[in-house]
Amino acid sequence: MNQNTVAVLIGRFQPFHSGHLALLQHALRAAPHVLLALGTAHQARNAKNPFTWEERAAMINACLTVEQRARVAFAPLRDYYDDQRWAASVQAALAQHYPDAQQVLLFGHFKDESSYYLRHFPRWDLQALPRQADIDATRIRQIYFEAEDLDISLAVLQNLIPLPVQQFLRAWSRLPYYATLAQEHAQVMRYKAAWRHAPYAPVFVTVDALVRTAGHVLLIKRGGFPGKGQWALPGGFLDPHENLLQAAIRELHEETGIGVLPTSLQDACRAVRVFDHPERSQRGRTISHLHLFELGTAQLPDVTASDDAAHVCWMPEQDLAALETEFFEDHFHMLNSFLRLVE
Structure with missing residues (x-):
């Protein structure tokens, strides 16, 4: 294993689920160092992005062994809403954490049209893996924020998210953010329901x-x-x-x-x-x-x-x-x- 090889994973991880973990384990087997680029950092919480980048890093670290944690670095990324500027920030984060990187393996899978960002790094060796599981973070957040009984909801999610993340979500639900964002989630769902039957999604x-x-x-x-x-x-x-x-x-x-x-x-x-x-x-x-x-x-x-x-x-x-x-x-x-x- 080339010690100057770095694997890169880019995502929001809202929250970190079992599909993400499987992808990360592939990266850890392929390279001695892994950079996890955490998107939507330095931004106010909302129902789509409820967790800070520090909280997401804690979730991920809790799923790793001590040896694996020593090989993983985290880079918070702003959403610049400018593809070139955003891609440059990813490359700058890599240079900051691993200035001696000789080979870069970019891990990901093409989930839908939102995965186009993987093509912004033509000099990196793209490791486009099949989707690791039929798991969707949007659906996980929906179950989490619509819970009438959190124990039941977490039981529904137990095969979709690693145990440390389940424990994190249970503890986080006791913080004041949870109730506020559950209200926001409900309002956004009502908002979308108002135009659900339109022939085309409105702009x-x-x-x-x-x-x-x-x-x-x-x-x-x-x-x-x-x-x-x-x-x-x-x-x-x-x-x-x-x-x-x-x-x-x-x-x-x-x-x-x-x-x-x-x-x-x-x-x-x-x-x-x-x-x-x-x-x-x-x-x-x-x-x-x-x-x-x-x-x-x-x-x-x-x-x-x-x-x-x-x-x-x-x-x-x-x-x-x-x-x-x-x-x-x-x-x-x-x-x-x-x-x-x-x-």
Whole structure:
């Protein structure tokens, strides 16, 4: 076994299940070192991504022997919603952990169209294995969050997830996150049920507003699920009768009561960017148009939370990076696209 060979596994592991474990065991047999790249890191919890990267690393380590743990490294990855930037971050993580790697084995299986990321590393030796078991993390989360009796639900899952993960899930259910995310999961399921019988899956069009002035940006805290209590940019869904800029200004006034006339906001609009990654929202395919408003005032206009916002505030730009794990869905990355808060 070449000591400079590294196996790489990339996934969200939400949660780590028996199919993941079988894949990891293949990698441990093939290479002396394994890098586990944990996606959707540094992000607020939601019903689709309930566990932090540290919690997922703990789950995985609990399934390994002491000798195996010494051969495994973990790399948390942000969801940049930019394939090239994301692939570069995976390669940078490999170089950081294993700078002397001479051969890289990329382990995975082509589950569905979401597995296209495996083709982003043409210089690595792809080990495309058959699906290890008919196990789906989405279904596991559904059973977990819809449990009326957790003992029964974990008994249903016992052949799908390793025993240490079962124990982790039981303990984690006693934390306050579980009840909150179970509520969020139920709301998202109701949301999807409303359009389940449509002839085609709908594509939702939304607008958001990034308002800057005097070194601050305008943020809200969401008042309802999904993302209740998380920081977000003011915004909402496009109405049939309005154009995008009108919708962005309307949502901005409805949620923040900002003391700026609509005509002044129109004049302050400097740019519009589209965020359309298929996985950016757990509610379904949602395409957002982020409008940048540069007010250029020395004073912060008055704001008052209303409509879907539980709280509104002017946040100093220098404080935004520290709030990364508290933002709704991809809103931090939307901010980051304009402000370059993190690399």
